[in-house]
Amino acid sequence: MPQGLGEFEQMVLLAILHVKGEAYGVPIVEEIERRTGRTVSRAAVYVTLRRLEDRGVIASWMSEPTGERGGKARRCVRVRPEGIDLLRESRRAMESMWGDLDPGFVEGAS
């Protein structure tokens, strides 16, 4: 039985989906920071990516090495269908928790 997603995991998955072109560490961090307006710990992102891959939520592959990266390749990632399902489920759970609350509270809080 697949485990649910944590808040940070959801952010990382959504960032992967948002990134135009190849999604790897650098643009993922930038995407999260741009959308949330918060500074993100790069270390946390890398650990989360590894954990998500271990769980089969995302898949990764290596691109060609480039000079600007000191001869290192990019580790690109994509969200697997299982990941999309988990994201949807997380969203449903959240919406259900928000549902039926006083509209004034919901508005004020948003």
Added chain:
Amino acid sequence: MSASPPALLRRLLERSLPAEVRDGIVGDLDEVYRGRWSRSGAAGTRLWYAGQVLAISSRFAAERLGDALSFRGSSMGLELKLGLRMLVKYPMLTLVGGIAITVATAIGVGASEFVRDLLAPELPLEEGHRIVRLYHIDSEAGGSVAASLHDLEVWRGSVTSLQDLGAYATMEQGLLSDRGEAGTVSLARISASAFRLTRVPPYLGRFLIESDERPEAPPVVVLGHGAWQTLLGGDPDPIGRTVQLGGTPTTVVGVMPEGYGFPQMQNAWVPLRRDPADIRPESAPRAALFARLAPGATLKSAQAELDIAGRRAAADFPEVYGRLRPQVVGFARRATDAQSLLLLSGVRLLFIFLLVVAVANVATLVFARTVMREGEIAVRTALGATRRRIVLQLFAEALVLVGGSTLLGMALARLALGRIGRLFFTIQQAPQPPFGWNDALSPTTVVYAIVLAFVGALMIGVVPALKATGGAVQPRLGQLSSGGGGGLRFGGMWTVVIVLQVALSVAFLPLAVSLAGTAFGERVTVTFPADEYVTAQLGRDPAVPPRTPEERTEFLERSRQLFEEVRERMADDPAVRGVALASGLSAMNHILAPVEFVGDGSGLPLSGRSRILLIDRWYLDLMNATLVAGQPLGPADFTRESRSVVVNEAFVQTVLGGRNPVGGQLRFPERDPDDEESIVETPASGTSVVVVGVVRNPEIDAFGPGTHPVIYAPLEWAPVSPRAVGLVGMPQAPATQLFVHIRPGSGALGSRLYGMVAAVDPTLRLSEVGTAADAWAPVRRGERMGASIFMAAAAIVLMLSVAGIYSLMSFTVSRRTREIAIRTAVGAPRARIVSVVFGRVAVQLLAGVALGGLIAVPVLWDGVADEGPRSLVIVSTLLLGAGLAACLVPVRRALAIEPAAAIKSE
């Protein structure tokens, strides 16, 4: 300059990352680094990169640790919890194993830390490790030679690797305040640069400055916090007050904060004044030199510069410096010689040995228990538990036991260290532990103990587990279902362990029992009224140090007169019965000088070792040392030229084997050069003296560590000691031991004694005032502590032997249950069965006793312990009895088995 991340950090990052993510992450950081470099500049980017490396590598390290501690859904936490439960389930094993490892760790950690602190303590100062001391090595004679004030001048100007170079010399000195408070301070005459070097601001006022060192500057002193509290009563405004230091009126200019004691736990500092004549190479006084390594300098670079300076000095002044090689070492490092390192290694080895013995025993106990659980293990294996899983569980159990015991042992060591340290320095007659001494366990020792605990847990948990889980499951399950024990066998290793344990007990215990007897036994109740004798050290500090031999002789002669005046003044006090002077506390003096008894010259000389105590004419009467043969020392014998001595009964017994010495000659043969430093005052080698009488052993001389041979010679022989030559023009002041026999109930005399001494002459100093009981207390406490440690070690060995024998019996019997039952069923006599069962154990016990006896007998007969042989017999009997008693329960259990039940199970 290219915008590449610092190579070292990048390599660190690569090392810390798992292979599958390494390239991706390192490349990402490289990419971002270049972007930031162009925006934020080099310094900021490097800092950012370092932060990222730290954050990422520590996150992944934490992940890895988490992975390591959990596997297949089960966590190490669960295993540890199960381990804890097993410890509760087998309380005897937990108790025996736990105590053994705890005590072994406490002794090992304590000893190892103590020796480490003694050899290489850390100075509690800012960058204390960069403070160094300087001296010479004599390249021909070996050994170290103190540097001189000439070296200080030269090196200050030429060695750039060193800064705040200075010198010091220390001494005990009497202090008399302007309000009549008196006491002794541990004084350093020291260069003002010491205070810059230590970087500790004064608590009140100021510390010493360079202008205080000028010969014409007024005398000033900086006091330590303790001295300010006790000698000036913590006066809130002590600055400007005048105190008499060795008779010189001196102004207090500052107070240092609590705990400050540079260089060796001093509590008063006066400037080291240098006479220009002092810096001539051939006559410059010797002193201890210190410095701080300049920024960027290392011990190596400083040594290189000193080597050059040394060669130059050797060329310029070959007679003085030809053989000397300057050296620089860490300041706190006390000993650099191989012998000390050997001592440290020896102590560590002893620790490992103790731990190995304890761990090997606990391992055998655990193994015996694992055998009992063989059925459980086989069933678990059959149900699909992997070998790794079972081994891990047994390892976790061992880890809980060993880890808990190690922590407890370290806590015990931490508690004991402070007490042992203080006791050690009291016995050494140091007023307090040296600056930098601390009771805490160093990180190195803690890591060392943890690593050993981990290895111990591996031995205890994993080795038996591997043995128990090895081989195929099926046969073991089969054996299990047929009702017998499993297929496991104890190897010969266990027999060896048991035999060694018994041997160690037999070798150790008699010694420990004898030592304990000495420490706790009859000497505690002495008939000697130790509380009625007050002893103190009486010394004299020169206001102006005597320089020429004539001045020195005059100074010593005058000191002698003043000491005699003090004696007379005290003897007149109504509370005092009598007063005497001697060269020291004879029982505190552990060093024995070699002597030869020539007799009348007709027979072969008898050689032996004896204490020599120089006494005045009142000493023996004061100590009620009645004459048993010959005649006492008469007034005419108390001269420098006199060659008459008396000896005590112990001397007659130990050295002469009961021969009558009266009228015979004693000779002092060539002394071992190492004895030169000793505090024994001996006449020149080859001198002959005549024994005129024998006295009963004065109890005061036997009150400490046993009755020892003592030769009583006139005090007038002193001082001939090499200690009379000191550092920085300060001869070690003459000192004598004062003994005051007070009338019972005359109240505290201590404070009055200070007054009497000060009234005779302000340069006199009284220190270490206390009753004879106080003076000997630390020695006896030390003995008791030594005996306790011995007893603890011996008790562990005994406990483990008994537990080991018990396990062996339980194991043997459980293995042979069916056999015993069947033998009983077919009518074998019980005695036969018992002898079969006991046979192996009896052989092991006897082999152990024999081996232990081989070790113990030579030691005990060597006179180390008086009642050794008797205690050897007692201990051997006790151990055999305990071993056989340990067998009783399992044997009774086996004999009680119903034959029918045993056969049915077949």
